[in-house]
Amino acid sequence: MKVVVLSYYNPWISGGGHRPVCFLEEDLKKGHEVVFIFESSAETECMPSFGLYNNPNLKLVRRDKYSGAFEAMNVQAQGIVSEDYLLDVWKPDYIRSHNPVGSYIELLKRCKEKNIPHLYDQMDYWDGFPVQPWGECTEDAYIDFAVSNTTISNWLVEKNSLKTTKPFAMIPNAIKENFAEELFVTYSEVEQRNIRKRKTVVYSGAIWPEWFDWDVMSYLIERRPQYDFLMIGAYNPSSDEDDGRNVKEIVARLKAFDNVTFLGQISHMELIPHLQRSNVSIIPFVVNDVTEACSPLKCFEYLGASLPVVTTALPEIKDYPMVFTAHSKEEFLELVDSLIQRGITEEQYVEMKTFVDDNTWKARSNALEDIALDMISQGE
Template sequence: MAGPDRILFVPPVHWNYYPYRDQELPAALARKGYECIYLNPVAYRGSENAGRFRALNPRVKPPGLHIVDRSSRLRKSFLELLAENVRNARALHHYHPDAVISTDHLMSAFLCLACRRKGIPFIFDVTDNWELVDSSVAGRLYKWIIKGLLGRRSYAITCSSQQQFDYFKRKNQRSYLIPNAINPALLARLDALSSVTPDRAEVNFIGSLRDWYNFELLIDVFSHFPSLTLNIWGDGPLLPGLKTRTAAIPNIHCHGSIPNDQSAELLKRSLFGILPLHLNELNQSTCPIKLFDYWGASKAVISTPVKEVKRLGGSDILYAESRSEFIQAIKKLLDDKTLRLAMGRAGRKKIDEAHNYQHITREFIQIL
């Protein structure tokens, strides 16, 4: 693409939702001089109770990025799904984009077909294993119908994980593997704190408190290290149970959520990072953003050996599955500061070379 091109973005979440690829990519492209139009998902009746519409992270948009709010009188239903698909397709007539990038797995089918008919490049950016994340009837519709349609009819497919890439490559030769990256604002805050070093034995886990992680194992492991403090930060359905579970354990504290601008210091204070992921299909097939947070802070990481973490980290991560393996890995990092620092530097090198939005933006520009 050349000149002042216009790109239409169709995300599944509100612009002020938790900062992710849905928001960071259009922001980065806007800073490159592209005119970017971000279509907020249609706010249907009752959507104020849906997490993806929440303004969790109010943010300033760069020049060249336009946020479009939309609403509907319909309630969440199959009819509303069809109506939003139609509205997204009609957006082509209103905004006349030169290209479309969509991360919405449900609301892009009609838009994809309309782009193909008009000769407008449509890129489906696959950032999650949606058929496992979305267990609703609509999620099954994606699995059995929409996924294949988008795979065959999109101009290009971009995938954040190897498993998704392997699937879509069979459907579309213009499929590309583009892993996720660290949030730019977090990276900037981490760099501003480059001189901060841990002043006590502390590990900070920051993430969604959901069943993606084996918190029971995490708590059991850190109970073995009474002089090593584990702080669990985040929100999610497991929060009440985790607070109850950890209340009587002196070195483990469950704090709840924190503002995004406070996470950098917690990451810097952490002796190392830890990812106690469940060994399930979802974790095997998704790109772990929390890994990049630890790497951005130059922290060594201990993780369950899920496929995507192993592909990204290789020998620069310590892997553990059982309680005894996690305990041995922690002892190894506690006893060997040189190893701990070297692994942290290796992770940070991966951030600087690949897992940042300057790199991701260049990849998308080449596809466009």
């Protein structure tokens, strides 16, 4: 199958937004040919360091926001010289978009005219973002041009129903199978980490966005000097989404505490031993429209390392196994304390392992492809 993927960022952009590359990896495993088109210049210099960059079936193209000109970003993409060539010569079976990028609207119009089906995969509540470099107020057009629409959460399914009659299939985020295999810890190893004298509370993911709850984080660090708090993730914003807040100052203040470490951004595989050695994982997000809509990918990865999760009130994960919801910073600390003191039982360990096995990107990709194949057959 030939697939065109539209995204604002390149597949390996740091911070959140890993959904496009997770689906991309599954596409390539299936032998699909993919033209991945993006607009932002952020972190493009990092792309050659990723293994998939050289995959013979992946063509990486950066499209100029103003002229629409194509720039080949890897050797395989050198033949994709224009939209005309892409649509009339290469001839994709379908086009999949992940962000409502304003400058792609004309391309989507042309796809509709040429009967190339479009699947819009809504990966966030875009209206809630304080900075929207991809272009504001374009999502309605994406939904209208799409033959099928998917989204990440029940919250967004309900939200979308208020503005369109088009149905949205709900496909949450997940965990990569190979990553889950590397993350795997035996129950014996879980027991060993639970008896260590010094306990570790871990957070992984972007730390700079406005929805990260520094009030909760500061409260935990200041009240529990006997725990080690490990913060893994970028605290400098993407140049495209800098909203002017100085997160560095907050980080500098907290670095003065002996019980907190800010590792900054590390590779995905480097994350594994840190999760495996921790005792409790956390998701301290401010509760707002963006976070209520989200499907935190980190939650699946925490559970993959058999880590109990303490989170603020995020509706999409409240019923996941070993996920505990706090409605105040005081309750958040109580839950962390409780989980550190009692650890996890073997039954809870099995429950998490079963959940992870059932929630892989392979399964999500198969569900997405069923929708795509249905679109294609309808067009034929």
